[in-house]
Amino acid sequence: MAKLVRKLTKSNEFYLLLVIIAVSIVIQLRSGQFFSANNLVDLANAMVVPGIFAVGAFMVLVAGGIDVSFPALASLSVYATTRVLVDAGYSGGVWLPFLLVIVVGAILGAFNGLFTSRFVVPVLIITLGTASVFSGVMQGVFKSVQIPNLPQGMSDFGRSTLFVATNPESGLTSNMPMAFLILVAVVAVAFVVMRYTTFGRGLYAIGGDESAAARAGFKVRKIKFWLFVIVGIIASLAGLVRTSMMDQMHPTNLLGMELMVIAAVVLGGASITGGTGTLTGTMLGTLLIVIVQNSMILVGIPTFWQGFALGTLILVGTGISAVQLTRSRKRAPALVQG
């Protein structure tokens, strides 16, 4: 029991959860609406896309890299898919769009994977390049424009709901989107992969010490390559979900999300230098940012101050984990002094 408490107080997730609870209570006190069923459903709804992205960003961070190409990758694979299906007049179910984005996402991810596994250039630099290539292909080759009318299957999927939460006082209804299941599935699969497969443990090992991982017998290149294939698929799923739910394809809608997502993952305790972090933390970090982003009006923070409030939160949040880290470093046996 004492051990569990000690373990808890040492974990980043625990503090993050405390912060989330504190923020929630503040919002509840200021708005009286936070803990209403339909607000919680709204947050779950808003969490879907950043949450799926965060899983991919988290996996790359664990392996010691920072991927900034996932929004561009997702935009391209979803744009290509939607364009092709709309032009072909496709009106069937959503399975084909899913299949197509998964295939295109995997191919684009493989493009990232090819570079990152072969060349000793930081992932950040490579993905900065590939992100430009992806959006360049979308705009140059596909001459991307907004697509107002999606294939019926995607539209229907975007509108389908698991359940509808009604606020008894105001009578407002919020839809729990079917897409939430995609988030749940991605997180569940990622959890199993990261914890119970040699591939997942390999990502942690590579993030901890790449040469040691190679010596231990991990096929580092292969693991990195497949990592980016998987991340390409995850990002494309997020893109498809966003597009379907908006019921329109905005080619640039996702661009610029990468920094917020990476901030969320780091807030969740993943180290920028790789090797540490948990999916629980990642989801909590994303949840915290989503809560704050989507409660500014509820709390009544003036529009002008919203960016400031969010930035402060990220600084404070990452600051807390940094302080935790330095404290635990200090506690470690010091053998440097002579």
Next chain:
Amino acid sequence: MVDNVIAVRDIGKAFAGVQALDGITLEIAPGEIHCLAGENGSGKSTLIKVMSGVHAPDTGTIELNGKTFSKLSPIEAISNGVQVIYQDFSVFPNLTVMENLALNAELAAHRTFVSWKRMRAVAEEAIAKINFTIDLDEKVGQLSVAQKQLVAISRALMSDAKLIIMDEPTTALTKREVDALFAIILDLKARGIATLFVSHKLDEVFEISERFTIIRNGKSVITCLPEELDHATFSHHMTGREFDDNHFVPEHVSDEPILETRGLGVNGAFADVDLTLRKGEILGITGLLGSGRTELALSLFGAKPADSGEILINGEAVDVNSVRSAIAHGIGYVPEDRLTEGLFLERSISSNIVISELDSFVSKLGALDQRKADAEGQRWVDELKIATPNPANAVNTLSGGNQQRIVLAKWLATHPKILILNGPTVGVDIGSKHDIHRILRTLASEGLGVIIISDDIPEVIQNCNRVMAMNAGRIVAEIDPRTTTESELAELMSKDPSTVDGKG
């Protein structure tokens, strides 16, 4: 010698035209404790990599487990019982002890899914083999160096190892930890597991090694028993050069002390230090990690001003409360870690040398006389035989020994009367080490007072005319190096402080 664990014969390996290994032969018997010695760049690490399957040799054969290979893969090496413990231990600091121990087995079994239950069982079995108790859920990054090494050894033993190759295993360990390591190695020997130490220092593994193989420039120089080696022959085989192995005897020692301390102390580091240093002397101060030796050095140099006691220079009490005042009183300091403390690695050799006396090259107008400064840099490069084509090259183009000489030059350029050196030859190869020692002896004979602070016992015994041993923040003994053996001194250093009375 029958039934070798491993025998490499006539191994040759070239990289981009440079012959790293040239006809090396090495045989290790079951249970043998063998030491492979050689200077940096002699080909030691290439040889290990050939033996562990990382590099394929160009020529020669590897006999392993009764089979003959012309080259090995890492998997073949491991499955035939060869395990390497690298200097960095190849552990994952971010993972738990359990995973560090058990992941290899999961990989070796080509599993897709890992089982935490199975991993825990494997890890428990692994640490049990060497009676190592540790919290399996602790992150390896939180462990001490010795504990990390034990994790690495436990891991190596898991895969039915017949030979464990250890790269510089004792460098970062305390004496007690080294003893614990040796006990484990002897235990392995009893079980028929051979150990190959790789080292460039004789004394570290001398007491336990049964045979030595020394290589130089990629060639085998000698394979011999420890009885056939002493410091001089060892150094000779390593470097191909002859060294005098005599004790330092000062030529002219002044009667009056140039430096004295009375009851010097820094809270929490050391206390009651009385020492005297005369011109022409080399005084050794030795002690283990944490004995207060570094703090004493820093205190003498003003970087860590003393909390109690006084410092006298030429018989007068002076206030050494900053580095600046120490320099003004003629004290020079060569720090322990030349890379972080002493040098601007990106700057040129000559500007590093003149930086601490830059003021003397500044004209009345405030402009730096670059020509004069360069000439001074060149003078020291010549005097200390720093191997560089051009003093304008950056310091990081030099080898460790030459970098250390630059730190020396930097302080000699301030014309000190007293020179304090902290670990002057840490990480320096034998050839350079001898050169540095010779320079120090010359400096002393020219009338400088020199203090060497080092835990390298042979170094202080050979190069100092007096040695003080520090233990738990106090001077516990002063010895005459000509009549004291290395092991006697080592004992003084590592004794439980409560049983040591006063100073000798």
Next chain:
Amino acid sequence: MKQRRFAGLAIGLVAVVGLGLAGCSADADTSTASGEDAYTIVIVPKDSTNPWFVRMEEGVNKFAADSGNDVYQKGPAETDATLQVQVIQDLIAQGVDAIGVVPVDPGALETVLKQAMDAGIVVVTHEGASQENTMYDIEAFNNTQYGAFIMDNLAEAMGEEGTYATMVGHVTNASHNEWADGAVARQAEAYPNMTLLAAEPRVESQDDGEVAYQAAKELLKKYPEVTGIVGTSSFDAPGVARAIEELGLTGKVFVSGTGMPAANKSILEKGLVKTLTLWDPADAGYALASLAEQILDGEDIADGVNLGVTGYENMTFAEGSDKVLEGNGWVVIDKDNVDSFGF
């Protein structure tokens, strides 16, 4: 060593691919080059993928065909002030004759537009009334009047009573804020039974349909009295409409705003939005290029200037300004006429 060489190769490859793509699009853009005395006039929109500006390009191309000049549109890949600055810098370096800009953020463009004018390039803007470094800025209409027009439409939907809030792309966007101000002023003057939500008078959609959707949901949850939202950006109305539909407020809460016919066909037909207002970006693009040509020709720009396209035939200077020219080029779309525009 080997790896480093590969790294170089990788970067090189990425660069080549990137350049290749850039090359393709540049070729396409300059292929319309014509006679020797022709001017090169380039229109720089906020975002080249936004259908609004895709439509604008049609007008630009029409002007190119009508005038015989080398006129084309070249915008940043996404709505980003920094990227827009880069596009303009490139054009200065190419030595074009005139640049017509639809600024993402007028403040961020001042320096680069000054550079352009210093280099002897004619600079005109559209939807940038606050821009200082421009020769003339044309507005399809007077922003205040357009805001009033939006309000008239919203008030009609709301039955001229209830509480409303305004939504802008960014609080730093001059035009959006002038429309919103115009709408508020119109309500104060003409609709006494309507009130502006005091606690949250102006929210941001960040020119993003998803943000508009989330912000509208929050707003409607927190302030149940709100029954109308004045939308400005083309992302506002579709996003807010999605929120209205989901919250079960169809027919109770209304949104107005700017929007393109094709993109909003479904929300108009469903009745989530009764009317949207807009001006045809193709006409604006045509007028902007036409203005640049008249300046290059040395013609006098004065009240009543005719830019050759409906709604821009009798431009007048805004009150107190000798730079901002206003037309009256707005149109209303509803479910009945939505199919008649062809864009």
